[in-house]
Amino acid sequence: MIFASDNWAGAHPRIAAALTAASDGFASAYGSSEQDQRVETMFNEVFEREVAVFFVGTGTAANSLAMAAYAKPGGVVFAHADAHMIADECGAPEFLADIRLRAVDGPSGRMEANALRAAIKRFPPGFVHGGQPGAVSITQSSEIGTIYTLEEIEEIGAIAKSHGLPLHMDGARFANALVSLDVTPAEMTWKRGVDLVSFGATKNGCWCAEALVFMNPADAEGFPFLRKRAAKLFSKSRFMAAQFEAYLTDGLWLENARHANEMAQQLAKVLEASPHTRLAWHPQANEIFPIMEASLAESLRAEGAVFYPWAAPEDIEDQIGEGETLCRFVTSFATTQAQIYAFADLLETAGGSKKAAQ
Amino acid sequence: MIFASDNWAGAHPRIAAALTAASDGFASAYGSSEQDQRVETMFNEVFEREVAVFFVGTGTAANSLAMAAYAKPGGVVFAHADAHMIADECGAPEFLADIRLRAVDGPSGRMEANALRAAIKRFPPGFVHGGQPGAVSITQSSEIGTIYTLEEIEEIGAIAKSHGLPLHMDGARFANALVSLDVTPAEMTWKRGVDLVSFGATKNGCWCAEALVFMNPADAEGFPFLRKRAAKLFSKSRFMAAQFEAYLTDGLWLENARHANEMAQQLAKVLEASPHTRLAWHPQANEIFPIMEASLAESLRAEGAVFYPWAAPEDIEDQIGEGETLCRFVTSFATTQAQIYAFADLLETAGGSKKAAQ
Amino acid sequence: MIFASDNWAGAHPRIAAALTAASDGFASAYGSSEQDQRVETMFNEVFEREVAVFFVGTGTAANSLAMAAYAKPGGVVFAHADAHMIADECGAPEFLADIRLRAVDGPSGRMEANALRAAIKRFPPGFVHGGQPGAVSITQSSEIGTIYTLEEIEEIGAIAKSHGLPLHMDGARFANALVSLDVTPAEMTWKRGVDLVSFGATKNGCWCAEALVFMNPADAEGFPFLRKRAAKLFSKSRFMAAQFEAYLTDGLWLENARHANEMAQQLAKVLEASPHTRLAWHPQANEIFPIMEASLAESLRAEGAVFYPWAAPEDIEDQIGEGETLCRFVTSFATTQAQIYAFADLLETAGGSKKAAQ
């Protein structure tokens, strides 16, 4: 009953098989192999346009180099207060891109258009003391498992454009959002004003596979130097390519995401059905956030359920009662129905025994 | 007949198998899994002392973060002029560690003790204009396939210590040096004054496995933040651990290196025996540097042999005649005797036909 | 009627005279002259202990290098949301010290102890994703002309110490705070837990004179390299020393600050007495923040009064009515009573004509 994070899963068998298949033979290094190039072409198909693709090893690397690609001196990047770049990257974007991050508020883990407008306004053109706007970044699906609608993305994209700013999408869970909205990658990105995507595959079945995808290849000029200078260019790059090839072949990536999302919905039902837990908000991707008594969370953990407590977003704080705790459950391609059932049983038992004990 | 680089090889079957085996099941992320911890213990055995180990994705990352671990403001790192950090890392060490690199001369790709003494002297204590010495780095085996003797390492280590500087070893081809000298890791490192090793496994049979090994764990305090801030902490870290576990089990790493070195010796014999080629210097690890006529190199390539031309080190330059070229051949765990034979045949034919054509 | 900023003033005649006196003759460069050393000793007397002093050219430089002096990888510095470092330094502290800044709330431009405790708690020891606490910084007098009491400083100092963090004081207007509290520099700094002061003199009568003062000289080890590496070491350093010498001689610095503060009190009375303006909060140093109708501000400016509009702090926002604006007036050593009188007259006239026009 591991719901700690989707990165606690290993690799999908087809990913492992692809790596094994690729391990034989010789191929040119540093991304120049045939397999690398073949996979780059697959991304053109995925996005229905010619894109520029760069593999990197971590989501933090993808986000940080994305920021570096558009960095300006004194540049400020606008992102939601809960954004991974702000909360969970140990300052990597600031360090690697020499940017600053400015938190923009919004309920449900999503940046609000008006808050973004106000935030950008604090940096009027030419005012050197404050610095200058540099980029806008949104996370899809968001850090709390919610999803921007296409209209919301479009509005944010329009604001960004009106200030001459690129729009970046942190897609650590890109596939989960895609299948949830049931749209194409093109519809969720460049058709709504997204310029650059951190395309995550690690959490969705790969070992280690992240890609930075420039919607306009011209924007990537000089980027190979940025990646190498940040020590993020793999020599045996085909170990990345092989993962992505399997990932994108026969819809494995969408299948994995659909499965994770479906498991999340089932788990949500279990949590909603229980008299001992309630959902802080409705899950739209593969993360579920129940509120429960801290003592129950302890009992569940003692019985083998693994999940993290979570700091409550400001707009939710007053929903959490004395003695209660907000928790995060994450499902993945590797989550099984058996795990859900086992957890449902456990919840019933633990909730019951808890009740009995009171 | 691929002799382009040892990173043109894929992964050893036992590495691939280990990854497949690890791909199943759940494990805690970011290096905290049991497998990660088990592998860290293996490094203690390898080095015969308690060490601190950190996995990273590229040799450039290992070297750069090594520099960051001991960085001082205005700090200068002394390395051979041909060092990978100086010649082939696109400024990553300077960027990620805010250090400068100072080239120290020496024949055969190895830093000379007296040249090191003189170089350090240029930065007297407290002289802010020049900056301050920060570290000394040597590559073992060197970028041109030669090897520091234990005595040489010891002398360099003593110089470093006398100035209070750490000694770093870039071990992208650590195993090749080890089996060539036929010594233990301890003998080649901390017993001779080495404080920190970039322990490379990628070139010797892994997909992507580099480790930074601190001989004194106390030196690694704060390092986890350095690694994360540089966006180099893998979430599914066990994919690194699994590779290293297979690599260090049953001596696979030494076996692979012995094979690569043996192939290099055989290839060297072929090149020495030919009337058309001669060796610029004797190979001690898995890189061989023959001198041949440029037209012969062309013919060989046209017939399918893959190898790079190489910029001649200064102390060798006058040995290369008009119309001749220095080339680099690299062998690896994946090089087969059949490839050597095929190349020998090709060399004889191409050399002969070249001769005949003249 | 220039109330735009204290940096719109020039230099005090005694500062100018000191520079002229020093301009003759030869002296060793880069801070090693007798005059430099003499002035360093004066700082020991000012702070009643042996301190380490470094001259720099701007307040932003002092603050940024202060951060660099204690920087840790992934380090986070806690400062008030209105802090100069956050709002007005174009990312210099982040760039020069590789730190991040975390806004801590508090009314009246001052960090609240509980808010600081909560903010630090977000970065538990060893949690690499978030980063680690690095330092705490307060501004005295604050960016809005208010002043921390000695008890408040002591409490913040104690919190910082309990987490092993240094406490920095941005003293761009250090002297104004000092005379307002009527305490000694020692009482306002190290006796309350302050480790490092950006000691500003530019706004208080010098041309260009800022000093970084380490309360514990041992903390400044390596700092000379930090300053030089940031390109902030003046060659003819005695032009700094000469300014500081005159500044600290015969109490000129305190006299200037007392005058500026007194002018602020007089201006405050004028603004309070007028039926057309009211103070957003009571001035404690040399900055006054009146609220007035935007049309009145326009009239005043049209008649030659120079002052800036100011973004209202959150805790004040609802006090500003429709059509009203918050303004900042700053006095300095160069502000004269005649200017105050002239402004009082203007305010009466403009307010009256405004009224009449309505």
Next chain:
Amino acid sequence: MIFASDNWAGAHPRIAAALTAASDGFASAYGSSEQDQRVETMFNEVFEREVAVFFVGTGTAANSLAMAAYAKPGGVVFAHADAHMIADECGAPEFLADIRLRAVDGPSGRMEANALRAAIKRFPPGFVHGGQPGAVSITQSSEIGTIYTLEEIEEIGAIAKSHGLPLHMDGARFANALVSLDVTPAEMTWKRGVDLVSFGATKNGCWCAEALVFMNPADAEGFPFLRKRAAKLFSKSRFMAAQFEAYLTDGLWLENARHANEMAQQLAKVLEASPHTRLAWHPQANEIFPIMEASLAESLRAEGAVFYPWAAPEDIEDQIGEGETLCRFVTSFATTQAQIYAFADLLETAGGSKKAAQ
């Protein structure tokens, strides 16, 4: 008898007077005052074209920000091995501009065109491992008091242009070169391909006055943010403007430089005439490099002459005999003929007594 450096002098009386004159009254800050703008216009006249001018506090700051203005990821700047940026700036250019510096050889402290061509060739387009060429920088007059001819500058400029690289001139002693060549600033800069000048005035009579001058104002877009982010924007900027205004008025700057150079010629004659000293090379600006016995240098110093020993450039090394030392003497606007005479007397006496003592 101070010949230690031109930065051991103070400020010219007209500079001091200008500062005193400017110290009265109010003026807008951060470079927006009328005086600032007036001085910017003077630079247009100096360079006979519209230029963009930015004041900074040190030569190292000017050079470092110059590099930042044209920085590319992984970028390499080519400069002479003795260049101030390489030898005497504690890594500031690398730190502030994220560039690397590549030493280019050449006799007499000047980069040789062919050596530059060869150096650039080491960084072929698109080769990420090495990095990419970023800029070329020359120092005029050079660090050893020699001067590039206009033809040499033109050739270097043409090489830079052919690779799409900007040419920077470190003009810490710009005026000394100008009067030595007896040409106009335009002739020595943009007419020969120079794009950017670090225009030094500190060593030539100011307290603290350096300017970065872009020959093409369009290149300076975004530069105000670069300067502010590096914490190098002065608030009371008119203290810089006032110095430059006096400096450029009535040819003070050229007069000062002519005087310094003339003093250097006289001192050179004294040193040439002595049987105890000889010149390592002929001075072309205000630095003189005699070779003498170390014991004589000691005697001279004991009697009050101040000058530094100097590390011999490689092409001169074998001219320095056993027991001899290379020394640097620098003259300035403040050097008097009386000092030269006094030194001449001292040299005769010390040389004689030394002889007698042998």
